[in-house]
Amino acid sequence: MPRQMQERRVAVIGAGPRGTSFLERLLAAVEHAPGEAAETALRILVIDPAPHGPGRVWNPRQSPLYLMNTPANFPTAAPAGDTQVRLPASSVSRSFAQWREGHAGEATASPVRSDSFEPPVFHGVDHGGQDSDYPTRAAYGQYLSWLHAEVCAALQRHSGITVEHIQAEVTGLRRGQTGYELTLDSDGENDDAPRLRAEQVVLALGHIPAGLNETGEHFSSVAAELGLHYQPPAIPTEVDYHALPAGENVLVRGMGLNFFDLMVQASVGRGGVFHEHPDRPAGQRLEYLATGDEPHLVAGSRRGTPYRAKSTALTTAPGFAPVGVTLHHLSAEAVAAAERRHDVLDFSAHLWPLIQRDVLRTYYRTLERIAPELFGAEFLTALDVLLADAHLGEAVLQARGHRLLREHAPGVLWFDIRSLGRPFGGLTFDSAEQYQQHMETYLEDDAVTSAAGTQSPVKMAIGALHLARMEVKALISQGRVSQSSQIGEIEGWFESLVEGLASGPPLQRIEELAALTRAGVVEFLGPEPIFDVDRETGRFTAESPSVAAPAYQARWLLEAMMPANRVQLSRSPLVAGLLRSGLARPRELVDASGAPRAGKGFDVTSLPHRLIPADDAAEEIYVLGLQLSSVQWGTAIAAEAGGDPESSARSLADADAAARAVLAGPGSGIEGDSSLTESPDRD
Numbered sequence: 001m002p003r004q005m006q007e008r009r010v011a012v013i014g015a016g017p018r019g020t021s022f023l024e025r026l027l028a029a030v031e032h033a034p035g036e037a038a039e040t041a042l043r044i045l046v047i048d049p050a051p052h053g054p055g056r057v058w059n060p061r062q063s064p065l066y067l068m069n070t071p072a073n074f075p076t077a078a079p080a081g082d083t084q085v086r087l088p089a090s091s092v093s094r095s096f097a098q099w100r101e102g103h104a105g106e107a108t109a110s111p112v113r114s115d116s117f118e119p120p121v122f123h124g125v126d127h128g129g130q131d132s133d134y135p136t137r138a139a140y141g142q143y144l145s146w147l148h149a150e151v152c153a154a155l156q157r158h159s160g161i162t163v164e165h166i167q168a169e170v171t172g173l174r175r176g177q178t179g180y181e182l183t184l185d186s187d188g189e190n191d192d193a194p195r196l197r198a199e200q201v202v203l204a205l206g207h208i209p210a211g212l213n214e215t216g217e218h219f220s221s222v223a224a225e226l227g228l229h230y231q232p233p234a235i236p237t238e239v240d241y242h243a244l245p246a247g248e249n250v251l252v253r254g255m256g257l258n259f260f261d262l263m264v265q266a267s268v269g270r271g272g273v274f275h276e277h278p279d280r281p282a283g284q285r286l287e288y289l290a291t292g293d294e295p296h297l298v299a300g301s302r303r304g305t306p307y308r309a310k311s312t313a314l315t316t317a318p319g320f321a322p323v324g325v326t327l328h329h330l331s332a333e334a335v336a337a338a339e340r341r342h343d344v345l346d347f348s349a350h351l352w353p354l355i356q357r358d359v360l361r362t363y364y365r366t367l368e369r370i371a372p373e374l375f376g377a378e379f380l381t382a383l384d385v386l387l388a389d390a391h392l393g394e395a396v397l398q399a400r401g402h403r404l405l406r407e408h409a410p411g412v413l414w415f416d417i418r419s420l421g422r423p424f425g426g427l428t429f430d431s432a433e434q435y436q437q438h439m440e441t442y443l444e445d446d447a448v449t450s451a452a453g454t455q456s457p458v459k460m461a462i463g464a465l466h467l468a469r470m471e472v473k474a475l476i477s478q479g480r481v482s483q484s485s486q487i488g489e490i491e492g493w494f495e496s497l498v499e500g501l502a503s504g505p506p507l508q509r510i511e512e513l514a515a516l517t518r519a520g521v522v523e524f525l526g527p528e529p530i531f532d533v534d535r536e537t538g539r540f541t542a543e544s545p546s547v548a549a550p551a552y553q554a555r556w557l558l559e560a561m562m563p564a565n566r567v568q569l570s571r572s573p574l575v576a577g578l579l580r581s582g583l584a585r586p587r588e589l590v591d592a593s594g595a596p597r598a599g600k601g602f603d604v605t606s607l608p609h610r611l612i613p614a615d616d617a618a619e620e621i622y623v624l625g626l627q628l629s630s631v632q633w634g635t636a637i638a639a640e641a642g643g644d645p646e647s648s649a650r651s652l653a654d655a656d657a658a659a660r661a662v663l664a665g666p667g668s669g670i671e672g673d674s675s676l677t678e679s680p681d682r683d
Helices: 017-032 035-038 083-084 096-103 106-110 136-158 214-226 257-265 332-342 348-368 379-388 394-408 417-421 430-454 457-477 485-501 508-519 573-581 650-664
Strands: 010-011 042-047 161-166 169-175 180-185 196-198 200-203 229-231 249-253 274-278 285-290 298-299 522-524 530-534 537-542 550-552 556-559 587-590 596-602 621-623
Touching: 010 017, 010 169, 010 180, 010 196, 017 042, 017 180, 017 650, 035 556, 042 196, 083 200, 096 136, 136 161, 169 573, 200 650, 249 550, 257 298, 257 508, 285 508, 332 348, 332 394, 332 430, 348 379, 348 394, 348 430, 348 485, 417 457, 417 485, 430 457, 430 508, 430 522, 457 485, 457 650, 485 587, 508 522, 530 621, 537 556, 573 596, 621 650
Parallel strands: 010 042, 010 200, 042 161, 200 621, 229 556, 249 298, 249 556, 298 522
Antiparallel strands: 169 180, 180 196, 274 285, 530 537, 537 550, 587 596
């Protein structure tokens, strides 16, 4: 190292998946630009109070009852497969599936208390290591721990690069005389530590504490006043489910992915057992044997139902959708043509009509394939002609679709994907018992369609919806969708529709929920539930206006959801301090009325994403992950192995751009999508 070379410090705040991806991309940049790296003296400060690599969410010591929401062949924190064409691999780049293949014993080990219970195995789910299974989160945490350690070791083998791990929380960040000063809170372990200095900072914060909305604040204060128990939104591993009272009602708000974690902890986590009946049809294959120690979960959500299960027919090809699903109408050519005519894309006007047509095309082609006797010989041709008419609005398309079915398939109903998201919309129920019966049927039907895989028109149509979502995500990241339609339409209704239909749990969880419903451990409120407090009885209450039944009462109310991903609600001292000092600001969006609205995430530059402070000065603070939610839609837990860097592997492209900018040094001015380059030829 030349004597005159000064050491440059880079602070990576957050050592979970995003921070680990940044370090892996930095390693790749160093390995592919050895001349540039040789001229760089870097001290990399990796700072996180949680385990470095997995972070809080993927801690390898968590209960093995918690499953990932994707099969093993999907997630990665480093480029793999086709992704490496545009994001060159580092010497240690591995996907989760690639790592697990060589670390099977480690991946199936359970470094948890001996009183934990293993999840049941059925429907071909092989927790021993098939790529199509849904592994434990602890196993993914082991992968992240391995990748983080390997990347840091490889970085330190390069002359002039030092990696220092600091187990502490960064509570403050401010401009210094040169670069930035970081304040640490290490829980009393290192009270005398001086402030750290860094010329560049990478924010890879992940999930951070958030304040409550008005309703949550009300429930929290009432609980304290009346001696009730209110559990606000939280990461599941940080909730004490053992405190839930056996045999008592526990009101649950939300039936997304966190609900399934609660459900399994309140059943198998209390010693209960699922007994398998493989000879029974899907949806009825499990019987729950209770211990009597379970709480009685009374759950509600706006749609009245939990997220639908994923199809069992997932492909290993990019897209994470059933085999055979393609987008015919939402094509690059159609989107480009809409932009030429209208300058900026409006979701409802220009994108949703194309998405709806692909959903319909997929549904009826699948149904005709598995039941051709239902259709006349010319049906598919006539359907293609109908869907090709881009001038038909949604209402007219539906009316003509009904007419087409009457002519060619009189026994077939019109498929409405929006109604599928609210299956009980407009219906009323005479009793709570009647609603439970409908829910049992609903869950069993969902299990049947998931198990059918490519033979299910419904799940194939949902697969088309999911592929369309990935395209919309890419368009939003590229700044091609109007802000007003992002706020009013995508966030307003499309997000909840696609999340409820396409982002659900593995089939195993729906089978378990159906069994728990039959056993009376879980009960459902009904659509649009109202959660409240009855001061006369001193209890929380919950009821649905669609179900003729007395309100449920309980001492416990639990929010089955993650903390709000909105920087202005953050209770992180670091994020709050950045906003307060003006070093960061929320991104401002404009709604359909022209009124400005603070977005969920930080205001950042184009790729590589850097904070834009209140004074508009150029900052060397790079942002990765959840706090980019104002310029990206969706908060995927991981990149897709082999995925497109502009859509399903976007988090790796973000990390790659930040890493190359950091390696180039402060003020390098690297902007735009320059990170998405062709990799050099490899053997």
